[in-house]
Amino acid sequence: MSPNHVRAKQAKLIRYFRKIHRVTGLLLVVFFLFVAVSGILLTWKKNSGGLILAESQTGTTTRLSEWLPIDSLHTLALRVYHDSISAESVPELSKIDVRPNKGMVKFVFEDGYWGIQLDGATGEVLHIERRWSDLIENIHDGSVLDHWFRTDGGLKLFYSSITGFALLLFCVTGFWLWYGPKRMRRRMER
Known part of the structure; x- marks a missing residue:
């Protein structure tokens, strides 16, 4: 395989990962905001002066x-x-x-x-x-959805699975968005 062909293949892979990263981020930004903000609040609950816990x-x-x-x-x-x-x-x-x-x-x-x-x-x-900390914890893990819609754990499972898999996907695609161009540059320098 020629160097240009390899470079084109790598560039295509990086564009593909960038697209997955961008689209997934746009679709799940609300979920991530809830998880991030509730996680920060839970971290501070014992140091909130009684406001959260x-x-x-x-x-x-x-x-x-x-x-x-x-x-x-x-x-x-x-x-x-x-x-x-x-x-x-x-x-x-x-x-x-x-x-x-x-x-x-x-x-x-x-x-x-x-x-x-x-x-x-x-x-x-x-x-x-x-007990605001319990509400925040239920928002963080998605069980608040089961509570509101009176379901039996299915929405929490869906919410937690989606956010967990998306975070894993972001780790993989984010790594390749960082590492891919470095790898291409190194190959071009050879």
């Missing part, structure tokens, strides 16, 4: 033997939810975060991203919070 409060004792049973704390958390957040809705519990070293239990609810921190021993309300 509320500080974990401290209860009266760390000795579990002095704590109320979890079902009693759950009942208290539901009462607080109805009294302070929404009397109409029936909250769906997402998770219970037990912090023995803080003497505290967090009850996290699905709708509205609400969290209630209770003293493990007394059941006293330590903090009621809007």
Whole structure:
């Protein structure tokens, strides 16, 4: 093969990668903005001064033997939810975060991203919070789409797969957009 033919073939390959890179970037720029911005916010959540993630409060004792049973704390958390957040809705519990070293239990609810921190021993309300970090995390991984459209994980899988494969494609095409011209120049110098 002649050097001109090899160079033309390499130039065609670089143009092809540039086109893939450009078109994919234009189609997926919104996805990448959501992933990038939410990733930055998640990185800063513990250093946001309570704006993104509320500080974990401290209860009266760390000795579990002095704590109320979890079902009693759950009942208290539901009462607080109805009294302070929404009397109409029936909250769906997402998770219970037990912090023995803080003497505290967090009850996290699905709708509205609400969290209630209770003293493990007394059941006293330590903090009621809007859990923005959970919303940001759901935006970051795409599960917010499943939540909004009431689907069972398929949209998150699609969203995460598309952004992951696109990022991989950008790595490969971006490398060739950088390396291809260098390789062509080196061959021309021979």
